[in-house]
Amino acid sequence: MKLHLTTAAAGLLLLTGIGAATAQDVIIQPEQETVIxxxxxxxxxxxxxxxGVKLSxxxxxxxxxxxxxxxxxxxRYVVVDNRTxxxxxxxxxxxxxxx
Structure with missing residues (x-):
């Protein structure tokens, strides 16, 4: 039982880390944002x-x-619902x- 709990906790931490990494993959630098x-x-x-597309x-x-x-x-850019x-x-x- 203890082994299963440890494995589950490790898996959860791994998935959380993967989610955080993918959310931060693309970072537009302030200079690029200014240019845009x-x-x-x-x-x-x-x-x-x-x-049908959520702007997120x-x-x-x-x-x-x-x-x-x-x-x-x-x-690239496009203006959707008056938002760039x-x-x-x-x-x-x-x-x-x-x-």
């Missing part, structure tokens, strides 16, 4: 609606949503929502 904000301000886009980190945008480049930044959404173009996952 300035670019979006100068190149305004019409806001689009994406039914890790959500995936469908292929029907056009992503737009920011020069010298690896991420930063997206990893390889996975189409939202990495940041800028208010």
């Amino acid at each position: 904000r300035e670019y979006v301000h100068k190149q305004p886009l019409a806001s689009v609606e994406v039914p 980190i890790g959500s995936v945008l469908p292929d029907t949503v056009e992503l737009h480049e920011v020069p010298n930044v690896k991420y 959404v930063i997206v990893d173009p390889g996975t189409r996952k939202i990495v940041q929502v800028i208010e």
Whole structure:
């Protein structure tokens, strides 16, 4: 019984660590965020609606949503529901929502 409890506790700690690591995989540096904000301000886009997608980190945008480049930044952006959404173009996952 003691061995099972120890194994379960170790497994829980491992899963918690994995969850924390994946949540922090993508970190947009403040300089990059400033570049993105300035670019979006100068190149305004019409806001689009994406039914059924929650605007949160890790959500995936469908292929029907056009992503737009920011020069010298690896991420793309789109304006959804009047909020700027930063997206990893390889996975189409939202990495940041800028208010």
